[in-house]
Amino acid sequence: MVDKAVLNEYLSESDQLLDSLLADLEQLASWATPDLSRSEKSTGTPPELINRIFRSVHSLKGLSGMMGMTSVKSLAHEFENVLDDLRLGKLAFDEKVAGLLRESGEWLATLLGATARGSASDEDFDAFRRLLKVLAELPRASRKRSGGLDSIKLSDKERSLLTPYEEHRIIANVEAGRSLYEIRVEFRIDELDSSFRSLAEKLGAAGELISSLPGSAAQPDAIGFKLIFATGTRESDVQDLARSSRGKVEKIGPSLRRRAEAALKRTGRRRKPASDRGGLGAASPGSTSDAHGEFKSFNESSDDGTSLPDRAEGEKSIVASPAGVAQSTEQEFLQPLSAGVRIDLTQIDEISSLAHELNIEAQRLSAMAGRVVQQPDIGARERFDLKQSSRRLERNFLELEERLVELRMVSLGQTFSRAARLVERLARDLDKKVAVEIAGGGTQVDKMIVDRLSGPIYHVLRNAIDHGVEPQEERLKMGKPPVGKIRLDASLEGTQAIISISDDGRGIDHDLVLRRALEIGAVSPDEEMTREQILRLILRPGFSTATEVSEVSGRGVGLDAVERAIYELAGEIRISSDPGKGTRFELSVPTTLVMISAFIVTAAEYRYAINVGHIIELLYMNPSNIVGPDGKRRIQWRGSGIPLIELKYLLGLGGARRLGTAGRQAGEAFGRGRIGLLRRRDEGSPNAADTGGAAADRIPALITRVADRTVAIAVERFDSQREIIVKSLGGLGRKLKGVVGAVDLEGGDVALVLDLAGLLMLRSIRV
């Protein structure tokens, strides 16, 4: 059994690897479809890219092995084999392979996640296995390709040192018509790392550094290398590159004749991307694109037929993709595997130094205390020092607390890029062209909130693609750019993080929404509503304007689930839409739920904390204004009757108490002692004096909102408002509904931090 902390470390490692793997596979796929805009994509050329993918899968194999996931490990191993063939050029790279690889990557991510959560099913494993089988059974190149190697000047010993991959790369470069150079360099041992890296970076930008073989060194404290470098640039450029490292350059091939042959052959390979894009200077004669036009017809007539025997089939997935089978796990797939966060060393250093300051301050204080004990008649100076010292201590502790809360913050970037990737896949499935733009990925939010945001974000994105962005023909007809744009943006506003998801699609039709709302009875015909209010109707449960249930958004939960999730995070949703131009969803959530502004109230002799973000208003009710029988009490608030529930009853701590003399005098004029609206960062407690001194026989209550409805909750006493640190209830606590955590209060008491919406739902109180 793996230690939990270690397991977490592995999971977070896997998380990062999966992220880069999926991004790389996506990029690889974009290489296979050159018609897509390639401008901002691809920082690496395919050999590097394929290598990186290979390494990621290899590491994931190792990690899953260490985590005891043997089934995942063996599939990762098969996946790795396929990638090895690709890397060695045995497997030809094309659109179909790219698609299959991408699916494989998604399966690997899905299965690893599912296994970590213990929800992996045999069918999923079988599906991935089938997919890998398809990949394994693709025809492999069997021809002996040492020809290219023979044209290179290498000693037998050097040749024997080359790995199969390096051999393959030499051949591929020769076939691509590039020249190969041997660069002899030596580096001092103490500077080896940095010198080597800087040269390798320079070479990598101009061509491909294929191998670094051991060489001889003239100086005693140096190590020599023979670098094998392939490039399409001029020899003089290579000389320039090597000069800074005092390297000796020698061209080792291939001969001119070979290069001409290679040029012929190269054009026979489909869509071999030019990896020396952006190299130095002009291309050397015969090295890059000059032969293209001439041999085009030859290319299409000969090679194409054999390399893509089942092209039509290749367009569709051969086996069910995760999008089809594991639709339900998709949302899970968005969730990071690990419950941990990575912490920067600098953060730890800051906290350590803060702790050190605290320690010194505490020592000073205790020394002072020692002096005070010895001389009871202390002077003004000592008294001042004592006060100062204890104040500093307090301040330092507060800062320490804040710093520790900050450790929980992670950036939204990972969630954004995952969501964007899923969206791109979804768009492909729906045959829509969409470009996803991401901004503000660096915005820091509590890890727990980020994890709970991924579902809602993805849901809104899915809606944007399915209902928002029009099919290409429709867009062209309307004079819009053919590729739809979806923008995912995050920013900070005080203690709130604002995540906006906007599209340039068809927008939401207010009239249609209103008609549908009337149909399902969500509104009455005589209700006057603003445009914003009408738009908010789409957040109601069971509301859908989709005339047909589509493959994507029609199933499962609606936007009401999004609204609930955001509400549980003490957040808000804002919607704006311009018919014909697009829709914008704004999710506003607090950056942390750990340190919150809470209002403390008393009910049934215990104190409870309620997130101020969930409270609309605090008020003292006049008992005579309460109408209705027990269990169905109501009060008038802002012009309408709203349900009144006792917190004690909500908590299951006893039945309803008699709230004054209400119930008999229904219809009496309503008046209430309102004590003012609480804003999020208000200081201090409500002042009962505002109510004109009659608070004694009035009942304190708070107004809260569940979905779009308001409800009044009566408590016994208002206590105070304060910033609190919410502590988790641990394993069992996660299952307890209605309570999000607890907070230590003075006197050793514990106050529960309540989730009013959850409590109301638990008591199945319809509001």
Added chain:
Amino acid sequence: MPDIQGAASQGGDGLSQRKSQPNLEGSRANLPLSLEALSLTLEGPDADDYDPGAVSILTFVRGNRTFGIEVSNTDGVVECPRITPLPIAPDGVVGVVSVRGRITIVIDAAMESARPETKVKLILARGEGQMGLLADQVQSVISLRSEELEKVPQGRVSRRLLGAAAGGAKTVRLAKVYFKYGGRKVPIVDLDLLLSL
């Protein structure tokens, strides 16, 4: 072969626990007490009959019944502070307290959901569950060989054996194994089962 058989038959012939009465009462009980340290001192360094298959069990009384818990699953015993009840909690979950700055969920193995009237102790469970078990009296640490532990059978069994039972039709299982102690069957509370309450 004969060795193994000998060991097995020895296990069958009854109680061979080393028993002792640690002083958990009085002023010392206010201090968090590491039971593991306690059991180590009890065993002593010269415990040359060290048996890797042996488990140390802390026995405690709650609601007139005796329970056991593996010492390695515990993190000390404290006086139980005032409990804040949880609004809607499963049977056996009494509420929460704060112990050493850590919010701890209080569990009553006797499946009472009401808060105890009298002063009680709280046995802290180790791990991330943040749980504590109520105890009227913490008794002793005993060492048991694994063959002295018996599986709690599936299906209908007496409440005493399960460790706990809730009212009505739903029966709650708190123990996977039990042992016989002074003619009585003592269930050993299982942390995983507590977590799935």
